[in-house]
Amino acid sequence: MTGFDRLIDALTLQAGYNSALVAIGAALLGLAGGGAGAFVFLRKRALVSDAISHATLPGVALAFIVMAVLGGTGRWLPGLLAGSAITAAIGLLIVEWMARRTRLSEDAAIGAVLSVFFGLGVVLLTVIQTMTSGQQAGLGSFLLGSTAGMLISEAYVIAIAGAIAAGLVFLMRRPMTLVAFDPEFATTTGVDVRRTDIAILVLALIVTVIGLKIVGLILIVALLIIPPVAARFWTDRVASLILIAAGMGAVSGYVGAAISSAFAGVPTGPVIVLIAFVLFLVSLLASPLRGALAAALRQWRFRRLVHQRQGLLALARGEAIYDRLTLSTLRRAGYMRRDGVATLAGRSAAAKALKDEARWAEAMRGEADGPVVADYDGLTPIEDVLTPDQIADLDRRLARLEVAT
Amino acid sequence: MMGAEFVQLSLTPMLIGILASIACALPGNFLLLRRQALIGDAISHVVLPGIVVAFLVTGTVTAWPMMIGAAAAAIVAVLLIEAIRRLGRIESGAAMGVVFTTLFAAGVLLLEQSDTSSVHLDVEHALYGNLESLIWFDATGWSSLFDAEALAGLPPQLARMAIVAVGLALFVLVLWKELAISTFDGVFAHSIGIRTRAVGFALVVATAIAAVAAFDAVGSIIVIAMFICPPAAARLMTDSLARQVWWSVGFATVSAILGYVLAGYGPGWFGLPHSVSAAGMIATVSGIILAVACLAAPRRHRSGQAAETV
Numbered sequence: 001m002t003g004f005d006r007l008i009d010a011l012t013l014q015a016g017y018n019s020a021l022v023a024i025g026a027a028l029l030g031l032a033g034g035g036a037g038a039f040v041f042l043r044k045r046a047l048v049s050d051a052i053s054h055a056t057l058p059g060v061a062l063a064f065i066v067m068a069v070l071g072g073t074g075r076w077l078p079g080l081l082a083g084s085a086i087t088a089a090i091g092l093l094i095v096e097w098m099a100r101r102t103r104l105s106e107d108a109a110i111g112a113v114l115s116v117f118f119g120l121g122v123v124l125l126t127v128i129q130t131m132t133s134g135q136q137a138g139l140g141s142f143l144l145g146s147t148a149g150m151l152i153s154e155a156y157v158i159a160i161a162g163a164i165a166a167g168l169v170f171l172m173r174r175p176m177t178l179v180a181f182d183p184e185f186a187t188t189t190g191v192d193v194r195r196t197d198i199a200i201l202v203l204a205l206i207v208t209v210i211g212l213k214i215v216g217l218i219l220i221v222a223l224l225i226i227p228p229v230a231a232r233f234w235t236d237r238v239a240s241l242i243l244i245a246a247g248m249g250a251v252s253g254y255v256g257a258a259i260s261s262a263f264a265g266v267p268t269g270p271v272i273v274l275i276a277f278v279l280f281l282v283s284l285l286a287s288p289l290r291g292a293l294a295a296a297l298r299q300w301r302f303r304r305l306v307h308q309r310q311g312l313l314a315l316a317r318g319e320a321i322y323d324r325l326t327l328s329t330l331r332r333a334g335y336m337r338r339d340g341v342a343t344l345a346g347r348s349a350a351a352k353a354l355k356d357e358a359r360w361a362e363a364m365r366g367e368a369d370g371p372v373v374a375d376y377d378g379l380t381p382i383e384d385v386l387t388p389d390q391i392a393d394l395d396r397r398l399a400r401l402e403v404a405t
Numbered sequence: 406m407m408g409a410e411f412v413q414l415s416l417t418p419m420l421i422g423i424l425a426s427i428a429c430a431l432p433g434n435f436l437l438l439r440r441q442a443l444i445g446d447a448i449s450h451v452v453l454p455g456i457v458v459a460f461l462v463t464g465t466v467t468a469w470p471m472m473i474g475a476a477a478a479a480i481v482a483v484l485l486i487e488a489i490r491r492l493g494r495i496e497s498g499a500a501m502g503v504v505f506t507t508l509f510a511a512g513v514l515l516l517e518q519s520d521t522s523s524v525h526l527d528v529e530h531a532l533y534g535n536l537e538s539l540i541w542f543d544a545t546g547w548s549s550l551f552d553a554e555a556l557a558g559l560p561p562q563l564a565r566m567a568i569v570a571v572g573l574a575l576f577v578l579v580l581w582k583e584l585a586i587s588t589f590d591g592v593f594a595h596s597i598g599i600r601t602r603a604v605g606f607a608l609v610v611a612t613a614i615a616a617v618a619a620f621d622a623v624g625s626i627i628v629i630a631m632f633i634c635p636p637a638a639a640r641l642m643t644d645s646l647a648r649q650v651w652w653s654v655g656f657a658t659v660s661a662i663l664g665y666v667l668a669g670y671g672p673g674w675f676g677l678p679h680s681v682s683a684a685g686m687i688a689t690v691s692g693i694i695l696a697v698a699c700l701a702a703p704r705r706h707r708s709g710q711a712a713e714t715v
Binding site: 102107108115144222265269271295 | 503
């Protein structure tokens with residue numbers, strides 16, 4: 001079987017019960033991560049989740065030590081996840097406390113918590129390495145995630161927890177949307193902004209904890225950051241932002257897990273992150289709303305429009321045109337022949353441009369049309385801004401002026 | 406503890422730890438005040454893909470290709486963050502998150518896909534470094550400090566780290582006025598002819614150099630911790646920038662010494678036979694110093710907040 005066949009099998013959930021469960025779990029994880037991350041992103045606290053995720057390491061290690069000392073295997077996943085949740089919560093509270101109660105800013109608090117907790121975790125990991133009991137092998141997989149050799153019970157834990165997290169995002173979407181969109185208004189409607197903020201980060205924490213096994217603690221933050229940032233390119237509405245981010249997260253998780261199960265030696269976490277990044281890149285470039293290509297295209301069209309208008313005015317006034325872009329714009333529009341002489345269409349368009357210019361000048365002089373005139377950018381056709389009656393009126397005023405002079 | 410064995414096994418790692426900590430803490434002071442503290446974090450994540458690519462290109466894990474690769478990756482990351490921030494009008498924290506996770510993921514994937522079994526290159530090494538292994542084989546005791554032959558056998562990281570630390574100290578000294586003014590009041594700095602953007606870029610480059618050099622010797626945990634914890638603790642001690650920098654150097658030094666001693670000898674005091682990670686312990690000690698500063702340092706409150714109950 002080729003790698004491609006295996007990939008198709010994995011993508012269609014035909015590659016065995018275990019990897020199907022992992023793929024579904026990763027998809028649910030991505031769904032919850034994208035959804036929760038959207039709120040974190042809107043509150044501009046994307047990197048707080050980085051502190052949370054690094055703060056899980058001492059918890060994992062402590063839980064392992066406790067379980068091993070108590071005589072267990074030390075690798076029981078729910079126990080490890082509970083431990084990681086505790087230290088992650090402590091880390092989160094310390095970030096909040098430092099940013100509120102000391103003069104240090106939030107980014108310093110984030111950096112301090114993530115490096116110190118991670119350092120402590122590494123110290124504890126080296127303690128574990130010297131322990132003889134508890135089957136310590138494989139604990140390092142929490143750093144970068146690993147689905148190879150995952151127990152079916154572990155896959156269940158992740159799939160169920162992922163579903164619960166996705167459900168929580170759905171349940172809490174209303175207050176969180178309010179706070180993310182307009183915290184002052186949320187306060188007036190009786191929503192506790194601080195509590196909701198903490199709820200958002202607790203959701204991020206839940207996603208982090210259940211993502212430890214699949215994506216690993218260094219990269220899990222990507223599932224909370226990249227999908228919402230990518231989704232932001234496609235929409236200006238909060239509700240659709242959350243849906244798109246959740247969708248992108250789910251796709252990243254699912255496809256990433258499938259690729260990782262189809263090819264030996266391809267680690268799950270990094271692949272999921274890179275798939276998410278590809279989605280981000282496509283959004284950055286191709287989104288019609290805020291994408292780079294669309295923006296470049298708009299800019300290019302705008303330049304053409306400006307050059308065309310200036311060119312037509314120059315034609316109408318019989319001025320020579322030297323600018324190359326202006327010349328090529330006029331030729332392309334069929335307003336000018338290759339030898340630089342205006343075509344019939346060019347002459348009539350030029351006359352129209354000059355007339356419109358006079359109309360605009362009159363409209364602004366009269367100030368009769370107030371705010372509409374204030375919107376004048378020199379490029380929108382006058383017919384799109386003013387009514388036929390207003391234009392006719394302008395023309396009458398212009399005619400009177402001409403008679404008067 | 407202070408005899409020949411100490412000189413051979415602990416002196417050089419400790420010195421390298423101190424130099425790395427100081428080299429990171431120096432630019433960290435300005436990053437902290439400019440609210441760019443996490444740039445150091447981002448840079449130390451992207452060092453991994455840099456060294457992996459350098460390894461794939463050159464096929465060796467010698468110092469210079471690694472450092473050049475890491476520095477190139479750091480510059481690429483900073484440019485990417487800036488591009489995403491501008492192109493997508495994305496808040497800088499999120500842009501940073503996108504870039505450093507992606508580059509780190511790419512680094513891990515490259516590492517797993519390439520054959521590095523012949524050389525010592527893995528993710529754990531990148532994170533924790535291997536401070537304990539930087540021992541001075543040729544030393545026989547304190548007298549070796551005056552023995553040219555033994556000195557030639559010093560780990561090369563010591564000299565590199567010393568050069569970088571001195572270089573960063575010079576950077577801070579020479580550009581002191583520019584750094585200070587553009588950090589506190591960019592508009593004023595601009596009005597008296599300081600090129601604030603150039604100063605900002607120089608600071609990022611200095612940060613990258615410190616991160617890359619320190620990373621080579623001690624791994625990225627210490628790097629991130631030292632960029633932030635000593636300057637943050639120092640910030641809580643004083644309102645004067647000069648004094649803050651001195652405090653941060655002091656805190657960095659204490660963290661490195663205490664962390665190394667606790668990691669190497671601490672477990673023995675509890676009857677445990679093995680030492681623990683020195684890099685992790687140094688980061689932990691710097692965190693404890695910061696925690697104490699948060700609770701008790703004289704300038705821990707924002708101005709005007711002191712009267713509030715804590």
